[in-house]
Amino acid sequence: MLRRVFGYDSFRGDQQEIVETVVAGGDALVLMPTGGGKSLCYQVPALARDGVGVVVSPLIALMQDQVDALRALGVRAGFLNSTQDPDERRLVEQQFLAGELDLLYLAPERLKVAATVSLLERGTIALFAIDEAHCVAQWGHDFRPDYLLLSELHQRWPAVPRIALTATATEATRAEIAQRLQLTDARQFVSSFDRPNIQYRIVPKNEPRKQLLDLLRTEHPGDAGIVYCLSRKSVEQTAEFLSAQGVAALPYHAGLDAAVRQRNQARFLREDGLVMVATIAFGMGIDKPDVRFVAHLDLPKSVEGYYQETGRAGRDGEPSTAWLAYGLPDVVQQRKMIDDSEGDAAHKRRLGQHLDAMLALCETTECRRVQLLRYFGQQYPASRCGNCDTCLTPVSSWDGTVAAQKVLSTVFRLKKERNQEFGAGQVIDILLGKRTQKIEQNRHDQLSVFGVGTDLTEPQWRSVLRQLVARGLLAVGGPYSTLRFTDASMQAMRGEETLMLRTEPERAARSSSRSRSGGSSKPQVELSAAAAPVFERLRSWRAAAAKEQGVPAYVIFHDATLREIASRAPADRGELGTISGIGEGKLNRYGDQVIAVLQESAS
Structure with missing residues (x-):
């Protein structure tokens, strides 16, 4: 069936064992990286078992493309969702009842409709596939309340096997998925989270749109890619900026008219070389295989979100780039969003832990791939991957104990001696001994710390401040994002422990993905001149x-x-x-x- 329908000679990784488990009627919880072949794990069993495979997916906008792809293979597929008119729905329902479908795609909210449940009860179901299963995790990065209803599938159809699939889940999230979907007795298959063809790079922010443009012009001219921004305004401004520079770019965010979103998404999927500038509202389930880069102009909220979003690059196994521009304002913004978020203290603590893990990935001097896999409970077989920025341009660390003391002393004296709080820019100006109007108005040139930081440059001080905030040795708060002490600040100011800080490389690692396999698990066929x-x-x-x-x-x-x-x-x-x-x-x-x-x- 794999050869005849899909054209492949052999399964990859755990695919065959997963398929055999579900074909035999067993339940499965599958964690497999984007591009690892998750869909085959339910498509083959749906064809092999009697009845119709029912796929629950949150991706209404992509169901048509998923069905088109299956029909191109000769698979009888259909979907039911809110985009159809009554006649279209009626035809699909008739095909389902007549056994004329192999796979039926449903949005989770359809299962709240009594008519849909009644339809399923009158047909023969081969299996239930729950795609993007991390959506059931209540504090996950893509939580969908309707996914909580899916636990009822087992109660209503106890003899029908279920397979839940996701590309992103820590051990804790995996346990939550199993518990919420009543899959605690299911066999769990956890593939490696490694995507060796993706080159991970994180650079200090310095006019990020210009940095992005340089990346696109020098490494990805004419390539399809996704650029993620935190706000709708930033999405539109970045898309306009790229378009003005001759890069074919489209915006996508929840504030756009639904027809515009649909049209832009369809163009991105169907046309070559388009760049989609989007909020995280875009991307889940995007099957476009030739996305050559994913760029982030703002810090993701969690490692799970970062991994999920970067995983949309290089689904075809070819060399691809995951690029992130990151700076102190990102840390400030994310901390403020957590403070202002709804939810109790425990919820805010979880959000803080997610952010801390993301900051640790940004600030590491280790191989990024090693740290990324470690977050998901996996060990990379070597200490360095050779295909991330910290491997291509090794990062050193330096004893920043004294530098940290200077920063903390400045913040401390401003508060104690002047009852003032200022942001990073003013603190750095004091350290560098700059006689600005703001310095003289506030008599900050009379502080004992004025000018004690001329041994470092302004960018170096910004790096120090960013790392202190990232480590929780300084906090940022208030309407003007001023620097404040934390519980750990005093100990650091006393210099009781050596504080090693990351040295920013002189230049970011430049990808050579156009001439190398980039560690790809499936290197591209080199084309001869003919x-x-x-x-x-x-x-x-x-x-x-x-x-x-x-x-x-x-x-x-x-x-x-x-x-x-x-x-x-x-x-x-x-x-x-x-x-x-x-x-x-x-x-x-x-x-x-x-x-x-x-x-x-x-x-």
Whole structure:
């Protein structure tokens, strides 16, 4: 079935064991990184078992593309959601009851509708697949209240196997998923969270939009990518900035008209080389395989969110970049959001712990991949991965005990001697001995700490301050984001412990992903001089076919499949059918067209 329908010769990792578990009627909880092949884990059992596989997914806007991709394989798939008119829904319901579907996609809120439950009870269900299962975790980064209803599936259909799948979950979140979905007795399959083809890079903020533009122009010209911003205003301003600089960019956030969001998302999925600038409202379930970069212009709230978002790059296994610009204002902003958030003290403490883990990843001198995997309870087999910024441009640390004392003494004296609180800029000006108007108005040039910090530059002091706030040795609060002491400040000011700080590299690591595999688990086929123009002809044919059918290009064939076709130049449909990713459905539908393109290229 794997070969015939999907065109693959063998399963990867735990896929076969998961499939066999569910086919035999067992429940499974699956953690597998984005691009690791989660969908096959329920699609194959749905085809192998009697009845229809019911897939619960929060991704209404993407259901059409998911169904189109399955239909291109020859799989009978449909969906029920609020975007359909009554006639469309009625047709799908009739197909379900007649056993004319292999897979049916539902949004979780459909299960609150009595008519939907009644429909399912009248049909034969092969399995329930709960996609994006982390949405059930109440304090997770993508919590969806409707997911709490899914625990009732087991009570109503006790004989139907269930498979819950997610790309992101710590051990605690995994336990919460199992408990809330009544899957505590299910077999758990935890694949490696490592995405070796992704190069992780975190840089100090310094005009981040210009830094982003430099990244796009020097490393990713013409590539598809996603840029995440924290606010809607920043999304729109960044999209306008990139567009003005000649980069094809579109905005996406919850404040846009639904039709505009849908249109922009459809363009991103269907067109090559577009950049989507978005809030985190965009991205879950995006199956576009050739996203070459994910950039963050603001600090993510948690490592889980960061991992989930960066995982949208390089789903095809090809070299890709995860780039984040990070600075002191990010820390200030996130701390303030936690303080202002709804929820009790325990909830705020959890948010604080999430942020602390994210800050630790930003400030580490270790390999970022090692630290990222450690967060998810996994151990990288080496001390360095060779494909992150701290490996490509090793970061040293320095004894910042005295520097920290100078900063803390300044904050302390402002409060004790003047009953004043100021932000980072004024504290740095005092340390550097700058005689600004603000310094002279407040007589800060008379403080004993005035000018004691000329041994460091302004950027270096900003790095020190950022790291002190990140470690909780200073707090930021009030309407003007002023610096304040914490419980740990006095001990640090006394210099009772050596404080090692991160040294910012002189320059950020520059990706060489265009000429190397980047540690990819599936290195791309290198194209010969003769095969390269054939590949481009195949891409042109694919683009035209996708436009005609109104589907994303990757629904027809992935780039990796086209590369293999161009390199091997199969002479007939028989040879074409041996290429990875070409099952019977696609061979029957596209085989003659592909062979025709190859023959034209050879003539």
